[in-house]
Amino acid sequence: MPGPAAEPLPPASGAWQDGDPAGRRRWVSLAEPLALEAGGELTGVRIAYETWGRLAPDASNAVLLLHALTGDSHAAGPAGPGHPTAGWWDGLIGTGRALDPDRWFIVAPNVLGGCQGSTGPAARRPDGRRWGSSFPVLTQRDQVAAEARLADLLGIERWALVAGGSMGGMRALEWAVGHPRRTGALLVLAAPAAATARQLACTQVQLAAIRADPGWRGGDYHDAGPGRGPHTGLGIARRLAHLTYRGRAELEHRFGRAAQPGEDPWHGGRRQVESYLDHHAAKLVRRFDAGSYVVLAEAMNHHDIGRARGGTAAALARITAPAVIAGVDSDELYPPPLQARLAAAVPGAEHRVIASPHGHDGFLIETAQVSRMVHDLLGPPAPPTGRWSGGG
């Protein structure tokens, strides 16, 4: 029997999405430099975003959705040109769904430091060269500061809801603490108040894999030519990360020790779970930039809601928004006790647990349960009016 079938390498050295042939994504450029928490400033910042629905004349119906580590602005809609994956919260957004564009103006930015249209290491600096290794250290607060500028430019003073999971949940928390008057309601999923030792440890192994790849070239690989980026390192990083995103029992139940059909593990072939991880690694390598992966993972490592705010409890006490803070019962990366402690420190917050066999990724998969949380914060979806055509 044959060994593993190779999945193709990405066409370019950094999977950077600079355009949007489908025409959904828009951009804003920040006129003023962004002062950074770690020092210095970032000039020429561009933030990509997508929207669904129409902004009300009084701007009272705006909802901000914040993606996780390898997400992007494409929160809803099919995959297609410029959109390598289908919408990550498709089940929540649409006519009759919890976030109905007939009623809500939904905004999903690509995070600062990302690679799907916003300024990140693969983007060009004002002098025309790629940022690469010269891209500065970012924190979640810097990313939220850029999102606040986007809100200003869109004419949104206060979000009816700020919601996100994992890295998106960290930024949602930063919004509620740093901009309490601009955060009307808060939904934080599968995220901690501060980076955990397990997160730091898992990330260290992932980033070591990327940096050990000769294709990394110290972070300045973007112009090295097609197929010459640190694809092997990024793929190994994704395999390890994906293991932390899925449930232990789920993997056992789905794959056990079974051989991948058509392959013989006794003669160089793979077992199903190995093939599954290879597939997720290859998919990420085709759509994501390793430089962004490093910058965003390090920003998550710097996450600490209490930093320079008198500690975690003092920071969380600043939150005025009605809040739901939920974890996934099978999440081994950020287990529910972390969210229980977080919710206990947020005035009036409710702690919930999403029931799912899927582990950390449950916040993306269990959209029916997440929808109920959105209902509880925003009210049920209005009866369909047919006003929203799906066009934006």
Ligand SMILES: CC(=O)SCCNC(=O)CCNC(=O)[C@H](O)C(C)(C)COP(=O)(O)OP(=O)(O)OC[C@H]1O[C@@H](n2cnc3c(N)ncnc32)[C@H](O)[C@@H]1OP(=O)(O)O
């Ligand atoms: C908030 C954010 O924006 S985060 C960004 C979200 N998106 C991502 O993370 C993209 C990566 N994808 C994922 O992590 C997950 O697919 C999720 C969370 C989006 C969805 O999870 P699930 O629906 O449970 O997908 P699952 O983990 O089972 O993977 C399905 C894929 O594995 C493939 N697969 C399953 N078994 C095998 C196997 N034995 N060998 C090879 N591939 C396999 C399937 O064919 C499918 O491929 P496809 O995605 O190319 O269609």
Ligand SMILES: N[C@@H](CCO)C(=O)O
């Ligand atoms: N699968 C998600 C989970 C990370 O929290 C991602 O890749 O962004």
